[in-house]
Amino acid sequence: MNDAVVWLTIFVLSVFVGIEVISKVSSTLHTPLMSGANAIHGIILLGAILVTGTTDNGVAVAVGLVAIVLAAVNMVGGFVVTDRMLQMFVRKKKPAPSSVDGAVEGSGGAK
Amino acid sequence: MTPTWVQLVYLACAVCFILALKGLSGPKTARTGNLIGAAGAVVAVAVPFFYKPNGVDHLHHVPLILGAIVIGAAGGVIGARRVQMTQMPQMVALFNGVGGGAAALVALLELREIIEAGGDPGWFVLVATAFTIFVGSVSFAGSVVTFAKLQELMTSAPVVFPGLALAFAVALLGGVGLSTQLVVDPTLWVGIVLGIVGLVFGLLLVLPVGGADVPIVISLLNAFTGLTVAAGGYVLGNVVLLVAGTLVGASGTFLTLLMARAMGRSVTNILFGALKGGSTLGGGVASDRPVKSAGPEDVAIMLAYADRVIIVPGYGLAVAQAQHSLRELVDLLGERGIEVDYAIHPVAGRMPGHMNVLLAEAQVPYEQLKEMDEINGEFKDADVVLVVGANDVVNPAAKTTPGAPIYGMPILNADEARQVVFMKRSMRPGFAGIENELLFEENTTLLFGDAKDSMGKLVNAVKAL
Numbered sequence: 328m329n330d331a332v333v334w335l336t337i338f339v340l341s342v343f344v345g346i347e348v349i350s351k352v353s354s355t356l357h358t359p360l361m362s363g364a365n366a367i368h369g370i371i372l373l374g375a376i377l378v379t380g381t382t383d384n385g386v387a388v389a390v391g392l393v394a395i396v397l398a399a400v401n402m403v404g405g406f407v408v409t410d411r412m413l414q415m416f417v418r419k420k421k422p423a424p425s426s427v428d429g430a431v432e433g434s435g436g437a438k
Numbered sequence: 439m440t441p442t443w444v445q446l447v448y449l450a451c452a453v454c455f456i457l458a459l460k461g462l463s464g465p466k467t468a469r470t471g472n473l474i475g476a477a478g479a480v481v482a483v484a485v486p487f488f489y490k491p492n493g494v495d496h497l498h499h500v501p502l503i504l505g506a507i508v509i510g511a512a513g514g515v516i517g518a519r520r521v522q523m524t525q526m527p528q529m530v531a532l533f534n535g536v537g538g539g540a541a542a543l544v545a546l547l548e549l550r551e552i553i554e555a556g557g558d559p560g561w562f563v564l565v566a567t568a569f570t571i572f573v574g575s576v577s578f579a580g581s582v583v584t585f586a587k588l589q590e591l592m593t594s595a596p597v598v599f600p601g602l603a604l605a606f607a608v609a610l611l612g613g614v615g616l617s618t619q620l621v622v623d624p625t626l627w628v629g630i631v632l633g634i635v636g637l638v639f640g641l642l643l644v645l646p647v648g649g650a651d652v653p654i655v656i657s658l659l660n661a662f663t664g665l666t667v668a669a670g671g672y673v674l675g676n677v678v679l680l681v682a683g684t685l686v687g688a689s690g691t692f693l694t695l696l697m698a699r700a701m702g703r704s705v706t707n708i709l710f711g712a713l714k715g716g717s718t719l720g721g722g723v724a725s726d727r728p729v730k731s732a733g734p735e736d737v738a739i740m741l742a743y744a745d746r747v748i749i750v751p752g753y754g755l756a757v758a759q760a761q762h763s764l765r766e767l768v769d770l771l772g773e774r775g776i777e778v779d780y781a782i783h784p785v786a787g788r789m790p791g792h793m794n795v796l797l798a799e800a801q802v803p804y805e806q807l808k809e810m811d812e813i814n815g816e817f818k819d820a821d822v823v824l825v826v827g828a829n830d831v832v833n834p835a836a837k838t839t840p841g842a843p844i845y846g847m848p849i850l851n852a853d854e855a856r857q858v859v860f861m862k863r864s865m866r867p868g869f870a871g872i873e874n875e876l877l878f879e880e881n882t883t884l885l886f887g888d889a890k891d892s893m894g895k896l897v898n899a900v901k902a903l
Contacts, residue, residue: 331562338668341688348463350692354700356468357790359472361789361791363471364693365533365686367682368534369479371666372510373482374676375543376486376507378547381497390547394544394547398510399510400514401534402537404533406472407519408517408518415798415799
């Protein structure tokens with residue numbers, strides 16, 4: 328198979344995977360999902376490292392370093408902020424121990 | 439040639455990203471999903487330090503590269519930790535923009551390499567390079583404007599000027615023309631000019647979009663950056679960039695369509711509505727028509743003697759930081775045996791799903807949050823609907839006035855309830871800038887004041903009963 332065709336195949340399959348994995352997302356999670364997807368494209372950091380580390384032209388290195396800083400903001404900030412949001416979704420469930428549950432029920436009955 | 443083990447690691451990282459997106463689509467698995475994604479990203483980024491990429495004996499400038507990563511990561515972490523939940527949309531926009539900018543720069547550097555190496559890289563590679571430079575720049579500039587609009591560094595109203603449509607067309611044609619030139623005869627200068635034209639196009643794309651529609655644009659630009667990274671991955675011959683970028687591009691596009699549907703708008707209408715002449719927004723002037731207003735004590739009585747109460751929270755609630763008092767109020771009403779739910783419009787807040795995040799921050803139990811389709815049938819049985827800091831999402835004009843900018847947007851049927859109470863700061867219209875007829879209905883009562891202040895008074899009044 329032609330090299331470009333292999334890449335095209337990966338691309339097309341990824342499109343379907345991308346749509347398929349989020350097709351059942353509830354609107355509750357739209358914001359964290361958008362933010363998480365946003366963090367994932369921060370992987371351009373890898374590309375920025377590769378182009379910067381394989382050249383010795385001064386200007387190119389400088390531009391590459393700028394790209395690295397930008398991409399690192401995207402990637403690291405994106406994952407951290409997504410985690411911060413999702414943490415709140417988990418925290419509020421607060422599974423109370425069963426004994427406390429009983430006590431609450433008891434006091435409710437006493438009222 | 440990239441060693442096999444590296445390619446296998448990249449494959450594993452690509453799988454991590456798929457699992458991350460999959461996890462993010464369910465509330466129970468979301469946090470784990472995000473962590474899997476982060477782990478995949480960290481591993482992928484570490485790989486080039488451990489082999490000989492692209493024929494060099496080792497990665498050059500390692501200390502500088504590490505320094506740049508530390509600076510960027512520190513900036514990202516500080517931003518991510520400091521940002522208030524109400525400012526989340528602009529934070530996402532900003533992170534997205536810098537990603538797009540990085541992709542455009544990477545493509546420019548790769549273009550330089552291609553030219554220096556000589557030989558024929560193949561037209562497909564050059565097309566992908568041009569795409570990355572142009573769309574990455576569009577995403578960068580567009581996201582910066584989005585950020586400025588949401589952060590209110592500039593007006594959130596659509597910015598339209600004579601000749602905008604023409605300038606838009608010229609920038610687009612310029613982008614296409616320069617891309618063609620780059621493919622036919624690749625030179626660095628054409629690439630740089632293409633990037634600049636992309637920046638201009640990004641500005642022109644987002645300036646005419648009204649504040650209420652900006653969230654859709656964030657999602658769209660997110661998808662753009664994803665595709666940019668995918669194209670960049672092809673140019674660099676890096677499979678993890680290709681897969682990650684494509685995933686984000688595809689899911690982002692899909693998400694954009696979902697959101698646009700929730701707002702009852704088409705994406706083209708959102709982007710180009712203002713270009714076709716006329717503004718997408720109304721005047722935004724406060725009305726002086728008579729309304730019925732009441733004090734916190736009266737509203738407390740209405741609420742306390744109801745059987746069924748539905749709360750409609752909006753962005754104003756979060757801006758006033760009243761969500762904690764609101765939860766206290768709902769708890770009090772719950773103790774009195776009143777059935778209380780929150781009705782969450784899909785675009786409540788400033789970004790789809792934003793309200794859920796804001797209420798989660800106030801530790802509102804998940805089960806009390808009802809989505810629009812779930813609760814819309816229940817409004818007719820509600821004794822009181824309490825609208826806090828929301829406006830457009832309960833505006834019946836969406837159903838009744840064909841000319842209204844929000845016409846066609848599915849709304850919460852608050853107008854069907856026996857009583858509606860609006861907590862508002864003033865009579866100023868909502869983000870969409872149009873008047874809400876519901877405010878003037880006979881069974882509507884207004885409680886004026888800062889949401890936090892009024893909510894505190896309301897809580898005390900209910901306690902006193």
